[in-house]
Amino acid sequence: MVGVDVGGTFIDFALCDAAGETVVHKVPAEPVDLAGSIMRGIGDLAAQHGIDVAAFLARTDLVVHGTTVATNAVLTGTGCRTGLLTTKGTRDALEMRRGIKEELLDNKYEAPPPLVPRYLRLPVDERVDWNGDILSEMDTGSLEEAAGTLKAHGVEAVAVCFMHAYANDAHERAVAARLRETLPGVYLTVSSELLPRLGYYSRVSTAVLNSYVGPLLQSYLLALAGRLADAGFAGQLLVMNSAAGLMTPDAIVPRAAAALLSGPAAAPVAARVYAGAAGASHCAVIDMGGTSLDISLASGGEPREVTEGRVGRYATALPMIDIRTLGSGGGSIARVDAGGGLQVGPRSAGAAPGPACYGKGGTLPTCTDVDLLLGYLDPDYFLGGRMRLSREPAERAVREYLAEPLAISMEAAAVGAFEVVNAGMAAGIRDMIVDHGLDPKAMPMVVGGGAGPVHAAAVAMELDVREVIVPRQSGVLCAVGMLFADLKHDLVRSYFASGEQLDPERWRALFAAMAEEGRRTLVSEGARPEEVEVRYSADLRYLRQIHELNLPVDAGLAGCLRIDELHARFDALHDRLFGYALTDEVLEVVNLRVRCIARRSPPDLPRVRTAGTAMPAPAGARRAYCPGKMDFREFPVYRGDLMGGGCRLEGPAIVELAQTTLVVPSMFDVRLDEVGSFVLTRQKRH
């Protein structure tokens, strides 16, 4: 089994072999030939096992893939030429975005360009009521005219989204049938198939995103599957979706918008495994790379999701892992603003010119420069010695841009920048945890990314979190997460009814139909029917509330509706989240949801074989800044690869790892857990 996560600059591999051994690997990504880069990485893995690619692939039963093809197309505006058919009178909904303005007091604010320009958003004369009744039959003349215009403009993909199509999809289906004749080969998204639920803007935006990236994902996956097959792969290729579920290429291609967070969604999956091994069921996952910090959460062993999310600035309503990004990374630039405030980020020096200490021409002080000056990074052993850092340009940058304007010492300036960037990260993490109704103090942090473990303990102190977990494979967290994901399908149907209008038969039939559809898909993907797990839930609210809440419903209640019981459960949920319940208020149903899961037996994380190994002697010592104590002191430096199970030590210490450096301040202990993660614990007395 191989997990392959394609990122912006690297492709990460995680391999779990028959002996339960996990191997990780990284190769640079060539954007023009990603499939080729993947094949090169697989070649490396084969070579590491001393066999050729064909033999290696013949033994591989499963390749799990996270792809950025869809994401990049949206973020760079390079998706397909897409057309949109809407109910007459509503074609501007896509561009209006319900009037949202992300920056309130910025008069240079610009909305993101719509993914379909107005001249390709075409009206069809038809109308369905909220109840599914047809108010006006479809005028085929307007359809033919629109289809002709789309054809003339050579669109590669079309989205169809009509008012209330979730309640009656007859017109959308008729249009789809006609378009398949008039525009053969064009990728088609029908809103009632992709997302049959209320919310016109959410549906039109999701349908357009789907068409915008669909053809690209289709041709990419076709090419990759072809390359793998040609090289001798006879196993299964699965793609991770935005909700961290696995799907076959055949299943995900028509739902391409479900691949928008294909790679990053794996981070909380891996994190929950590592947190679980360390004994925690909740965790915050932070991944601090060169330009940004990604945050996601897992609670109760499940990644936290949203059903109304955004990719870039575009709305999607397919379930997805909630991932937030802050502009805090190793390359974030520190500066003094016109008011004398020491600020870090969000501007980044990126990879070129990069931090001043890279010696590639960067002159501005960055977070990495500060980390070097504070003694955390070894200039001769950065990234396991693969890159040399120079202290002198970092000193010059910090002195010129921070210390001199503030009239303080260089060291004080570096300390200040370090504390500022940590406070910003802690605030971002805290805000997100609070948004999910969770307690920041009860969320151990699982840390990934090159710069993450340098800052993690300091951020944990700011958050008042006692535990930080740094997996050994923290540099390839997402690739590892792919090994632990399950096959998953999410279905939704809108059904509005309130109080006594709720029809138990319709309730049962909708759930049953969705469960059947999900089960069928999973079986077609190779799951055994008996291993399919079905989870039911309903989006409910009290009459006239604005926001609905998702209430899990057990199979019994899904099959046989008892309104009193549903009401009581909703009251309990509402009370827990919001502190009150309206037991006498009428309950409204908005959407019914089904998630079908086929669990794969997860690989065992390799146990640390050398349990009880003695603590190695320090490889050296460095003078470094100790956060919390606010002083510089001697930090013994250890080689992490020499530390085995049972090793533990007290801070202050620095542990050098191949991809990163782990900073253990004085108030922390660090031990290795049974899967080899470094677990930092804040000492009780502090």
Add this chain to the structure above:
Amino acid sequence: MALKLDQSARTVVFQRRVKSLTHEMAQALYRSSRSPLINNGDFALGFLDSRGRMLEQDEHLPLMAFSLYPGCGYLMDFFGDDIHDGDVFIHNDVWCANLQHADVGFYKPVFADGGLVAWTACRGHWADIGGAVKGTCNPEAVEVHQEALRIPPVKLWEKGRLRRDVWELIFANVRLREIVEADARAQLGSCNLGEKRLLALMESDGAEAFAANVERLYDMTERRVRAEIAALPDGEYFGESTIHQDEPGGPSTSRIAVKVTIREDAVAFDYSGTDTQTPTFTNASLTSTTAATLTTLLYLLSPEVLHNHGLVRAVDIHAPEGSILNASYPAATFMGNKLCQHTGEAIMLALREALPERITAPWGRRLSYRMTGRDPRNGRGFHDIFFLTYEGGGATHGVDGYNQPGLMGGGNVLAQDYEAFEVQNPVHLVEHEYVTDSAGPGRWRGGLGTRTRVRYYGEETSGSTHGDGTMESSPGVLGGGGGTLNRVEFQFPDGGRRGAHAMEIIPDIPPGTVSVHEGGGGGGYGPPEERDLERVDEDLRNGFISARAAVEVYGAVLTPDGSCVDLEESRKRRKTREQD
């Protein structure tokens, strides 16, 4: 030896921590409120310092956020040393430094080491606050007593004990009591949470360090603001904006005048010369005008400027008492916040020569619409406000006006989703689209206006309009043209039609009626014949402008079929025109 964290870094870290606490307070409020108003973000909250000055705020609604500190200052003056741990104050009166009566504030002093160290505050729009009509919005009000119950700052809790008498006095005067009480508890809960978190923050550093951080934060912000103002050209600048009140009883106009004085690193806004208050409910309180002035100033400064007392220190604001921008008792003021658009416009126009690259052309005027009646599907009443018909924003140097901006200081109220709108109300949304040629033309054009058409099938339906822009549209600046007018029309099933004034109740709307609501476009910036031809072409293809406008207004030449701009021929034509 332990280092002392540099002051600059310490201050920035402090600000991040406090900001994050306001986020948590907002989440707590959002989660526990019951009314759609607060739930949709019609609230503001934050921290004030021990002297009642603005420390940090969560700005769901910027205009309301800038009303937190004046209210706190007022109540501290009033209560003097009679402020104790465990007190909670409630307040809504506009003559005690509030914005609008429906926005009810809770203030809770925070004590540490025996002294007052800060305040937490939460202001939210209540679903009702007494007055002549349910929901407070009374277009027929001529004085405050027809609008709301006045609550000057009073103690609702005293040293930790609820004053049940005061609670009853207030809620005996409020309709929808159950909902409003729940919101009041949510507001109080949010203040309590803020207090708890702030005390935890102080535990590590102590109250003295907290106070020092507060002062340094103000100094840092003030330096930043003053540095930006110092970069602006000194001078006295004059601007105006006219409000056309289009009412069934006859139209009237009011003028807002502003003198903006930039001298070295300070800026002053003097509204002397502004017309006197009106006998309608469109009058602003001084707090509303102050908030409008500050939010407009923030549009002109860097988005990085922090919002605290340091900002206020660099700014001086004067509005004559008894004017429409500082109405005296007993004026009705419910619609006063709408004037922020005009106040902002007057300031922007004043600075058009001095800061041509920063200002925006006037925004489309707001004309909103409410409807109410009975829903035949369930026999229940319905009531909704259109958040659909937004007017276009004004253009600015480098950027076209935003389509659908809402009020300039009005925050982020989302337009209704079409399908949810039809589920909630007995209407069909026939059309909601941009209007061709609605935007004020210019090198950068204004934001587009929208057309909304709704067909009614409810019973006992009535509607009411309030706003303006039906008599004068938003003008352009520096050679740009104006946007279109706002327009409302009712098309009755018997074939009859009628327009509607900008402030009017339409009593009987029979089933089958269609109402049309056109929001005008925003003003344009710079001469339209200087607009990028590629953009003219794009606008033409997209139907944002007509072929006629492309030729006559933008000076383009079209391809023979008239569907797009012939770039080369257009360049030639523009050149010839220039030479003429």
